Amino acid sequence: xxxxxxxxxxxxxxxxxxxxxxxxxxxxxxxxxxxxxxxxxxxxxxxxxxxxxxxxxxxxxxxxxxxxxxxxxxxxxxxxxxxxxxxxxxxxxxxxxxxxxxxxxxxxxxxxxxxxxxxxxxxxxxxxxxxxxxxxxxxxxxxxxxxxxxxxxxxxxxxxxxxxxxxxxxxxxxxxxxxxxxxxxxxxxxxxxxxxxxxxxxxxxxxxxxxxxxxxxxxxxxxxxxxxxxxxxxxxxxxxxxxxxxxxxxxxxxxxxxxxxxxxxxxxxxxxxxxxxxxxxxxxxxxxxxxxxxxxxxxxxxxxxxxxxxxxxxxxxxxxxxxxxxxxxxxxxxxxxxxxxxxxxxxxxxxxxxxxxxxxxxxxxxxxxxxxxxxxxxxxxxxxxxxxxxxxxxxxxxxxxxxxxxxxxxxxxxxxxxxxxxxxxxxxxxxxxxxxxxxxxxxxxxxxxxxxxxxxxxxxxxxxxxxxxxxxxxxxxxxxxxxxxxxxxxxxxxxxxxxxxxxxxxxxxx
Numbered sequence: 230x231x232x233x234x235x236x237x238x239x240x241x242x243x244x245x246x247x248x249x250x251x252x253x254x255x256x257x258x259x260x261x262x263x264x265x266x267x268x269x270x271x272x273x274x275x276x277x278x279x280x281x282x283x284x285x286x287x288x289x290x291x292x293x294x295x296x297x298x299x300x301x302x303x304x305x306x307x308x309x310x311x312x313x314x315x316x317x318x319x320x321x322x323x324x325x326x327x328x329x330x331x332x333x334x335x336x337x338x339x340x341x342x343x344x345x346x347x348x349x350x351x352x353x354x355x356x357x358x359x360x361x362x363x364x365x366x367x368x369x370x371x372x373x374x375x376x377x378x379x380x381x382x383x384x385x386x387x388x389x390x391x392x393x394x395x396x397x398x399x400x401x402x403x404x405x406x407x408x409x410x411x412x413x414x415x416x417x418x419x420x421x422x423x424x425x426x427x428x429x430x431x432x433x434x435x436x437x438x439x440x441x442x443x444x445x446x447x448x449x450x451x452x453x454x455x456x457x458x459x460x461x462x463x464x465x466x467x468x469x470x471x472x473x474x475x476x477x478x479x480x481x482x483x484x485x486x487x488x489x490x491x492x493x494x495x496x497x498x499x500x501x502x503x504x505x506x507x508x509x510x511x512x513x514x515x516x517x518x519x520x521x522x523x524x525x526x527x528x529x530x531x532x533x534x535x536x537x538x539x540x541x542x543x544x545x546x547x548x549x550x551x552x553x554x555x556x557x558x559x560x561x562x563x564x565x566x567x568x569x570x571x572x573x574x575x576x577x578x579x580x581x582x583x584x585x586x587x588x589x590x591x592x593x594x595x596x597x598x599x600x601x602x603x604x605x606x607x608x609x610x611x612x613x614x615x616x617x618x619x620x621x622x623x624x625x626x627x628x629x630x631x632x633x634x635x636x637x638x639x640x641x642x643x644x645x646x647x648x649x650x651x652x653x654x655x656x657x658x659x660x661x662x663x664x665x666x667x668x669x670x671x672x673x674x675x676x677x678x679x680x681x682x683x684x685x686x687x688x689x690x691x692x693x694x695x696x697x698x699x700x701x702x703x704x705x706x707x708x709x710x711x712x713x714x715x716x717x718x719x720x721x722x723x724x725x726x727x728x729x730x731x732x733x734x735x736x737x738x739x
Contacts, residue, residue, distance in 0.1 A: 524594025
């Protein structure tokens with residue numbers, strides 16, 4: 230797909246996501262020139278386990294980069310840098326000599342490390358490493374996933390301690406392969422991805438030796454932590470070396486931080502919410518590390534070159550877009566994701582039904598891995614249209630719980646929510662969101678803000694853009710929704726939502 234564009238040069242960005250890998254070429258105005266995208270297999274060996282084949286992802290990545298470059302009709306001379314953004318926490322361990330993963334990548338949604346996380350909590354519980362890392366001990370994060378592999382794959386710990394095994398989140402895997410792989414590939418990560426491992430100290434921005442030891446991850450396998458916008462190395466070797474050899478790989482940002490960057494939320498108190506497989510709401514807290522007492526995560530927002538890091542508070546919701554997919558694929562209630570909007574719009578309200586999609590436990594602000602999904606309030610009156618509406622409302626109420634927690638932690642009330650991601654194409658959902666939040670919801674012209682953020686950071690690193698002010702000037706509004714719900718109705722519905730959430734707890738026993 231290509232769109233209207235200005236003359237080059239251009240920046241390319243790779244988004245290695247949970248369900249697919251895409252490459253987008255952007256012009257200087259932050260407009261899309263060309264896109265290519267390919268889905269990869271979701272491997273589900275048993276309930277609660279989710280894996281990806283990192284080699285399949287790498288092959289897809291080579292294909293979509295070549296596809297986007299081809300669709301844009303450009304050559305390496307037109308591309309000044311390439312940026313990376315990635316699904317966060319997904320963990321891959323590979324052999325530095327063969328370049329082959331030792332096991333499928335363990336995906337962020339995977340809950341197999343539940344018992345290990347409880348064991349690591351000892352008598353302290355979830356907060357054992359929170360002061361240093363900003364994170365609760367949960368199966369979501371990468372460090373325990375690496376430990377699980379080290380414990381289960383024969384001889385792996387010895388090889389890791391000997392320096393033969395490399396650990397990485399997907400950004401590290403991609404950068405290592407882009408910059409030469411077994412032939413001198415750069416083994417690096419950025420501060421945003423490192424801050425999702427449970428192994429990095431938020432204050433020093435370095436691996437925390439004591440925590441690495443406690444979790445059982447050898448330092449020898451860890452990548453070097455760099456800023457989010459700087460040159461890590463140049464593309465060389467393989468199919469892409471032939472196509473784009475010599476172009477600098479100049480940014481890496483976890484996908485949600487990349488969206489914060491792409492939405493130009495550069496000032497303290499500015500926030501965005503990305504609606505994809507899950508939903509992630511981040512609020513810029515400037516140079517301040519705000520410890521959360523309301524179930525949020527403290528994370529690195531981004532770091533440009535040698536500048537001071539910018540921190541953020543984050544609320545993560547495990548299941549939003551994937552709930553619509555579930556309605557389509559597992560339940561067969563709709564035949565395409567887009568169908569949910571007219572179906573939900575065909576009724577006035579939810580008919581008394583509430584859907585809490587705790588398919589892999591509840592993330593923020595509860596952090597309950599014992600929770601499972603519930604549809605509450607069912608009567609014979611409820612139709613599939615009411616359920617469709619309850620599905621959309623689930624995304625809105627989960628967002629509301631997070632904005633409440635952010636206001637509590639930071640003392641800053643969210644004035645406007647900037648939204649992006651695939652689900653924002655659903656206008657009814659955006660209106661429901663504004664109603665539930667009692668705040669305006671704004672969608673930008675370029676909804677691919679994750680890729681845009683990676684492109685912006687790479688462009689800053691190589692001087693393609695001079696400053697964040699230039700990026701801010703690129704941000705353009707597409708649509709805005711304002712709340713129109715009766716406050717009494719909003720309060721009643723929120724109360725009912727909380728009752729439904731309580732019903733999901735304590736489902737899974739030891």
